[in-house]
Every structure is written in C-alpha cells, then in structure tokens.
Amino acid sequence: METLSFKSSFAQAAEDSYTNFDTVKEWKRETGGLALGYFPVYFPEELPHSLGILPVGLYGASGGVALDMATAHTQSFVCSITRSVFQMALQGNLDVFDGLIFSNICDVARNLSGITKRNLQKRYVDYIHLPINNNSSYATKYLNDEYLRVSAALEKLVGKKLETRQLAKSIRAYNERRRLQLELVNLRRSKPWLLDYTEWYSIMRSGSIMPVEHYVDQLQRYVSELAAKDAKAMDRIRVAVVGNFCEQPPLMLMKVIEDAGCYIINDEGLLGSRWLGNVETKGDPLFSLAQAYVQNAEPLTVRFHPDINKQSYIANFVRNIKADGVIFLTPKFCEPALYDYMIYKSTLDEIKMPYLHLEYEESSSSFEHIRTMVETFAESILFD
C-alpha cells in the first residue's frame, strides 16, 4: 500500500483542512490570490475559480477546537459542524478566507450565515439560495441570475471581471475532478479492499482544499496506480453509509465500522463535490452550470427533488451497489438526516435490507457503543 507516493500529500492536505489551512495560506502567499471558504453541501466552485479565487470547503474542525465562543452565541442543541465552524470564524482560524459562503442546506446552516456576518462585519459573507423547485421552468433562469449576483459580488472582491472563456475552462477542470472522483468511487465499490476508508477519505477531502489542477494531476496518477493494484479481499459485509453528508464523522468511527467487519462501499461524506457529473461548456457556461444543478443534482437528503421518489431511489441504489446492509450514520441534532432515515427505512424494511442507525458528533472520541452495535450488525448478516 505504501508504494502509492501521493498518499501522504492527500492525507496532509486533508488534515490541514480541519483547522489550520496552511496550504491555503501558502497558496495565497505564492499566488497573491484570494481564498473563499464555503459551507457544505453544494457550491459552484467554478465561479470563484474562474476569478482566480481558491474555493475551500469548510467541513468542521473534527473536534480540533474548543467550542467556548460558539457556545456563547449558539444553542447547545445544534449540530457540531455549525458550532465548530463558527468557533473558528470567531477565534481567527478562518481569517485566511477573504469571504465565506453558505447555502440552503438546513435551517441551522442558514442562520449560521447571518450570525457569522454579524460577528465578522467587515468580511464578505454571502448566501446562495439554490432552488428546490427544479421542475419549475423558472428555476434555471433564477439560478442563473443568482450566480450572476454572486459573481458580481466576487468580482467586486477581486476587482476583476468574470470572463466566459475562463469560466468554461474552470468548468472543464472541475469536470475532470468529478470524473476522476467518480472513477475512484466505482473502483472502491467494486474492490473496496484496495484502499482503506481513511485513505479514501483523505483523497476525497483534499479535493476540497487543494487547487483543482494540482489535485486532478495527483488523482489521475493515483487512480491509475490503484487500478493496477492487487490486494486480498476479506470476508466482510458491504455496507452503504447514509446520512453523513454535512458534518463529517470522525475517521476513527469509520475505522471502527470497517474493523467490525464491514466494507464501506458508499458514503455520503463530501458528496457535494461529485454531484453533477459532466457540465456542458459550449454556449453560455454560467447558464450551463445553473442548468446542470437544476437537472442533474444527485438526490440527497438536504435537497428536495419534486420528481424523484425517494423510496424507489433507495431501493434501486442499494441493489445497484450490491450492499448487504445500510448504516444510517447521522450527526447528532441533524434533523434533515433524521427525516430521510424515516423514509428510507420503511423501504428497506419492505425489501428486507438490514439497516442500523447510529449517531455521532464530529468531535466524538468514544466508539465502544458504536462498535458493539456494528459488530452485532455484521454478525447478524455474516452468520445468516
């Protein structure tokens, strides 16, 4: 395994994206460019990228900061990612970012944008309302205008104009990233023993902090080396992990799940980065970007899809990826995840697919309870 040379750079970048952002600082120093932090799940990274701004995903501090300042401003019954991101905003970890952007992932994140603004008066803090009524004929035009609004704000920030050619170029770069990430997804689905979850995770995560060209370059080499690799498969159950789309579970927890006898062949962690597939670059690229969102976005808990039946969606999904079981891994106090659990679970009951529901916090450091539950779960499937 150690032969894969880029492994450590992925891991380093991922580690850096929790609280330090040294990579970003260095990039800024070298290029003189600006950086923009964005909150999960969906964000049109192409917009800042085409203006020379580095977009960086903010996925929580993974327990790396004390939450004392956040506690003063937020209630205790909200998820940890919002509190740790806010704490970082207050205590300066996010000073490296020239702007912060949120979107409509949930009520908590939405209000987080406002209180961040109030406390960081001078910073550019924005909010994108991504349309949920995507079968309205007005949705794409609306989003197109919304992207124009945000672009105008970003243009003001960098003092540069958005150029169509540049945007098309950015879209192509991100298309490539999405393609490679999907390739890796498929590889792991078919041969999960080729790489540990931790490794897989740091590769995906570093995609949201590294400059995209550099990342694509590394990932390309990685994927081809990995595809050629051979490793021994173990007798484990194949599980899909559902619900961790925003706050990220501690890596240790995922390790506990795998060690208890599972291969995680699907997870929703950092899903936003691989959502839309290939975006058209001919014609008006901004419009295409808006259209891609309205038409292609993957069904996901925090996204409403008027035309997709979630019940048949989950049934087909677990069938297609040949899962033996589903683990609902939901962040503590994350309501959206808890509601979809209800919809999905009734279908899984019907198709007799075993499932297990677990809760976590990004800062959790004890997993005994989870270990017991997952071991029992694996035992009940393995020794069927």
Add this chain to the structure above:
Amino acid sequence: MTKYFAGVDAGSTYTKACLLDENSKLVTTTSDMTGVNIVAATKKVYQAALSKAGVREDEVSYIVGTGYGRYKITFGNTQVTEISCHARGAHYLFPNTRTVLDMGGQDTKAIRVNARGEVVDFCMNDKCAAGTGRFIEGSARALNLGLSEVGEISLKSTKPVKISATCAVFAEMETQEQLAYGNKLEDILYGVHSSIASRSIGLLRRVGIEPELTFTGGVSLNPGMVRCLQEQLGIKLNTSPLTMFCGAIGAAEFALEKTLAVAI
C-alpha cells in the same frame, strides 16, 4: 444588644447558613447535606449556626432564604434567588469581583456584577450543556471514589484524556468507555473536569468575562476544577474555603440591607 442577620441557602446538595452582625461582619457559617427533608435540614443548619456563634434566636433581626428550597425555609422573612445572593456573596468576599461562576450541585451560573455586587447579567446552563457538580459526583460514585478525592486525583494527570461530549449524559457514558479503552484513572478524571470547565467557560462567555472572576458554590472546593478553569481561561480565579457559602452570605447581606432600608 447586637443584632444579627442570617442567610440560609437551601441547595440541592448542601444547605448552608451564615450569620452577619450589624457591621456586616461574618460571624459564622455552617453547612450540612440537604437530604430529603428540606424543612428539617434548613432548621438544623440554621440552629447549628446559632449555637456555633452563641446567638439567641431573638437576636436575629432578619432572615433571607435562598437556593432551590428557598420557599421551604419556613422561619425566613423573605426569599431571594441564589443568583442575586451569589453575586452579593462573591462581592462580599472579593470586592473587586466583576464576574461570578457559581457551580453547585444542580446548575451552573455565570453572573456579571457591578461594583456594588448587583447582578447586571446572568446565564444558566442549558440542559444539553449541563456541567455541574452532580456530574462529578456521578463519576466519583461510578468509580467508587470520594467527592473530595476526585479533584485531587485529577491533578496527577500527565496525559489527559479528552471527553468531548457536550451533554452530561453522554459525557458520563464516554467516561466509562474511556475506562474500557484502558486509560488511566487520573487522566480520565482530568478529562471530566476539563470538559465541565470548557462548558462553563462557554457560559461565562455569554455574560462576558471581566476580571476579577470569583468561583463560588460547592465545586469551588474542588482543586481539579479550579486548575482546569484557570488553565483554560488563562486568568486566576478567586476562591476560598468560604466561596461555598457565597449564597448564604449574600442572603445575609440582603437581610441586613433590608433591615436598613426599613429603618430609614
């Protein structure tokens, strides 16, 4: 004849009483477990204070009750919440107090006070972030340790364990799981104290931390807690063996003031 003023703090764990004389001098303090019979406990602790000071009942002009059981102090003249009383009591012991952290058995309060010891702003723990003396007691009992031991033991920690859960219920589970991982007792206990400290600091930030900060309530007797708070805050706290009595002292001060007000 000297006149005396009494404060009785009927807390969830301990009942405390104190007497002040008319010059506002602290004459005596007493305390005992509250137990299940509050009325009896308050009477007992109050009587103990009288006999310890050699004061007759009729020499006491005014009695103020405070604490959760304040309405059960049948012999008291009036009641004041322990928030106002702790503020006054802290100001009595440390006149430069501007912020008070009171950690008792049932709840934790952060209080900002003015130069006269009057409450300007206060916050109490939300249930989901509750870090109180009760939780330390819980861990102590789970580990078969005495209350006064846990703080001492935690001081020996060299490799503190992180207890990250926010709510006391989860934190307690986590404590036990850390044992299952084979971590050392002192390191876990340090983690327990540290996690409660950080939760109380969140509370303190809500009112704003202005020096001097006085730490009151029963938990202020716990050296482990004092250490964690000082380390995390980076400032020194006022504490003394009397800070546990701040509620009662403040109540007695109110008793004195009330009498003065009536006299004028």
Add this chain to the structure above:
Amino acid sequence: MGGENFLENMITAGIDIGTKNTKVVLLEDGQKILAKENAATGYDFNKAAEQTFNKAVLESGLNRDVVEYVVSTGFGRYRVSFRDINVTDITTNAKGARLLHPNTSCILDVGAGNARASKIDENGRIVKFRSTEKCAAGGGGFLEKIAFYTGVQLGELGDVALTSKNPVNMSTICSVLAESEVINLVTQEVPMEDILMGAHLSVVGRVILTLRQVGVQPEVTLTGGLVLNSAFVKALEEKLGMKVNSSKDLYYAGAVGAASLGYKRLMRKKMSNN
C-alpha cells in the same frame, strides 16, 4: 483422544463486563449453570473479570483448569486478558434469554447505561435490534442516582416504589432534566414512594419506546440488572399489557449466553480436531 465422552462435561465460562457490574457464569455442556457470580466492575476491568471469575470457580468447587473456554462480552469485553473470544452483549443476551426462556422472541436488555431491544426469529437469530437513543438513555444507572438522592437503598428501591398510590408524572425525556426534576420534587416534599415510582415509570417509558421500535411480540424477556427491581418489572408489564419473563437468573443472561456460545465453539473445535 477417542470415544464419545470427550464431548461431555465440557465447562465454559461467560464473563459479562458491564458498565456497573461484572457477571460470570460457569456452564456445563452449554446447559447447566454451575456457578454465577457478580461484582462491581470498578475501573480495572481485567481485575474485576479475574476476581469474579475466581469467585465463580470457587463456588463451583471445581479446578480453574477445567474451564476450557472463556467468552467475554459486555462493554469491557476487549479488556479481559484471558478470554478465548469476545462477542457483543446484544448477541449474548439474546442467546442467554432463549436458553433460559425458550419461547422468547423479544429481548429487552436494560443495564446501567442504556437499553437494547432485539427481536429474534425461531432459530434464535437476531433479526432486528435497537438501542435507546442517546438522549433517551439512562437505564438502571438513573434509578441508582435517584436512590442516592432520596436516601433509599438500591435493593429496596423497587419495593418502596411499589407502595406508591399516586406516582408523579415525570415525563422528561432526558435524564439530566429528569434528575433535576427529582431534586425539585424532593424539595417540594412529594412523598418518596411517589417520586420513586414516577422515576421507574419514566425509565420504563423510555425503554418501551426502544422495544416498540423493533416490534413487540410475546414472549418478551427482560435481561440485565433491572430484573432485580420489582417495581420496574411491574411497571413494564403494566405498560406493555403482557407478562414479561423476568426470573432472577436473567440478571446473568449475558454471561449465560456467552458461556453457551463458548460451548458451541468448543464443540466445533473438538469435532474438527477429532
């Protein structure tokens, strides 16, 4: 080796390290209980396991070496140095419950920290299981705390509660809140037994939720420390509207299940060696 009798008189041990108590059972041929012991877990799990195990051996009057296989379970299962294998307590409790009450189809295991409900099929396989939600946790440990505040001995807790005619309604979901509510009730001098019964009912309410989530189906068997608590059992039966298996031996269900699983493993091992 030879003959049939090498498969007889096999002694296996089950060690269940719970958050509060460690329970050990010695089983002969996966059936007969030779000894059962329990002791507080404390903070040195291996030591607790070792001592309780020795006590059980002593009680059985056997020699330590005759124990051929040791299965550890419960939340400290990884810390038993002399285990042959470890199994989760959900599995062992289900096994133990079925051994002691063969018609069991639902198992409710209530320990100190939380409760787990599981449902088994006719072959004893677990088909569904669930643990109390974190916020609704708090099983026996909560009652112990209440016992402490009210000054009632743990052993008498249930009996005192049963004398209540007018249990208080303590509906709070989380035990942090419930605890402070109890303190306030004590402050208001509500009769002790009414507070205690209220506390029992509140725990029952929470664990029944978990049981209903896997689907209640008779027979229901209760395992874990709360079988020793008469008020809990009664409240549970009343709220469920059915009889619940709650023999005292079920306190050891996890250890029994572990030892019986040990017996199976041992059999298989011996057969394949032979």
Add this chain to the structure above:
Amino acid sequence: MPELVAEPMRKELDKAKRMQGDMLLSYFDALSKSGVTGTKIGYSFVMANPIELLATFDILPLFPEITSLNISYRGGAPPLIAQAEEVGYSTDACGYVKMGVASIMDKTKTSIGYIPKPDILFLSYSGCQIYIHWWEQYHYQTGAPIFTIDVPYLRDYDRHVPKHDIEYVAGQLEEMIPKLEAATGKRFNEDKLKEIVRLSGKAWDLWKECVEMGKLKPTPFDAYFESIYYMAPITFARGSQKCVDFYKFLLDELKLRAERGIGPTEREDYRLVFEGVPNYPFFKKFWGLFSHYNARCVASTYPKVAGLVDTGSFRLNPEKPIESIAEYMIHAYCNWNMPVRTHLIERYVKDYRADAVVIHSIKSCRSFSMGQGDIREYLAKELDVPTLLVESDHVDPRYYSEAQMKNRIDAFFETLALRKNRSQIN
C-alpha cells in the same frame, strides 16, 4: 391567567378572545366535515402561504402547525409524540412534525378530534427547511401530491430583495394555477382572487393597527400571550369578510381597554419584548411567571409568523395579486436572515420603549432557535438591553422544568428591579 380585573369587566374585554375561539371551533368543524362535504383539503404552512390562491379554488386549508399547537395546548401532545417516536422518529425532531404525522395515522383521535388527511400538500419553502421534510413525510405516508413554491431566503442584510427572487416566486405561483385547475376541476377566476386579496389586505391593515397599540404606555394588551390568540384568524381565515370583522372588533376592544386604562395585569411595571415560539403545553403557567411581576409584553416577533405586518415589507395589492403575494411570501419571519431579525427586535425595544427582552428558545425548532444566542449577545452586550434566554419546547412537555424556569425568571426580575431602582435614583 391571573384574574386581576373584576370578572364582569374581564368578560367584557375578552370578547375578541372568545370570538377567536368560536371562529377556530367552526374552522375545526369545517375540517372535520370535509369528508362529507367533499371539500378538498390542502395542507399548508402558517408562514408564507399563498392562501388567497387556494381560497380562489375553494380549497380548505389545514395548518398542521395550528392543529398541533391546539392539541398541545389542550394537553394532547404526549400520546402523539410517543406514537411517532415508536415508529422511529427521533426525540430531536420538531414536535410539530411528530404530532402531525401521528395525527393522521390510522385510528388516531386527537384531543381536538380526527384530523383529515391531505388531498394536496402545499409546500412553501420559506425559512423553515423542516417544512420540506415534513411534507415529504406526509407525501410518503398518504401519497398526496406536493405542490411546491420555492421561496428564496432573504440574503441581503439591508432587506433588499433581488428582482429575480420575486420573478421566480411569482412565476411558480402562475405555474400553480393550471395545476390547481386540474386538481379541483375549477376554472381560475381572477376577479375572485382580486377580491380575496383585497379582503386580506384589509385584515392586515387592521391587524397592524392592533399590534401597534403596544406602543401605548401602558399597553392595553399583552403582545405575546394575548396576541397568540389574536393571531389565529389572520392565518386560517385570511381573505374572508369574517376575518376583517374580527380585527375591527379587536381594534375596538383594544381601544376601549386603552381608554379605561386597563390591561392584562393589574399594573404595568415592566414592558417586555418577546422572541420565540411559546411553550403551548404550559402556556398559562408560563404567562403567570411574568404576569406575577406585572410584566406586559409590548411587542413580539412570533405572532407575526403569519406575516411581518408591521415592518412595511409587503403590502397586498389587488391590482397585482400574484406579485404582491410573492413579496409577502419572501418576507416571512424565518425567511429573514439573522441580522435583519435581530434588528427588528432592536427596533421593537426602541419603538415600544421596552425594559427588557425575553427569548424563549425551542429545542426542536432550530429555524427559530439557532442564532437566538447571538441575538442575546447583541442585545445584552452591545445595546445593554437586559435579555433573558430560557428554553423548553413548543409542544413537548418533556422539556419543561418548572422550577428551573421559575428560578431564571425570578432572578431576571430581581435584576430588572435593581436597574429600575437605579434609574429612578439617577
């Protein structure tokens, strides 16, 4: 509620409250008869609904928020919540959702009777995202179709709404018309819509006058605890003559109170601003903790969830019905970002000459509660307005601890008394 005013007088002055109660009863009655009358039931939200459009098609709106809060007010929440949790809903989930889902499970009878199932689910995504999840639950539970109106969040910190937001919302409303025609078999009648919008606009104007009576010193009514009764008709009866009549009546009653110098408490010692959803299971007890100190609420945010009537942010215009409804929908309280919400409270404190702010925070409603800590920070630290933040739940009695609540409120009034005394001396 404390009886501080002589009984006959009280009766005289509480006529509007009783009238509201009667209106609500006949509304519930109509709902329960819908099965017989064949009226189509459209589930809708209190915040930002296009009720005028539904009324044009004679769809009877059912607001699960209103049924849930009424059930809860009458002590009926626990069995419903338990029922929902037994099938797997989390204790952390919004109590309204759990009650709503349980109330239409087979054979459920609630404390206000049987709740009819939806024929259509009108989803207005404005502020609360739980709305989406809630309606999805119903959709999978009953198969009723969801008609969606996506309402962009107010992103601007100066309350500016970009043109494309209004176009988008208005466009969706237009798109809904043929769908409604298909669902009800009725033709769209623009004149009818205009008339309904006109009546709505009238009711809003009167309600605005009512809430602004809180500016009087002393205030003739409690703008939180009493408003919670008064706010109901504007939600469920908006667009009808009856609704207009109600607010006329209420306004007269409030004027009469003001004239005679009476109000909800014996005296007015404290003027408070309230933020947050109330706790319905303990509503009167909770009120009592404040009225005990002769504290009256002069302005509050929650009674305006049906429409931010006193902010000048929308105005229904019969000539431009669709656009003005769109604008109304965008300016829903929870659709406002936090700085704008905070400034509204700040303005209330100033305009209504309040002494303090009380925030009641709901554990399972993050749309309101996330950020209330920050509101407190701003008011207490930057404006030096005494602010109390207490928490419980809107429907779930399991999160209310009376002793703790009382302790906090008592202490708060002790500090207010100190402040008052001082300002009198100075």
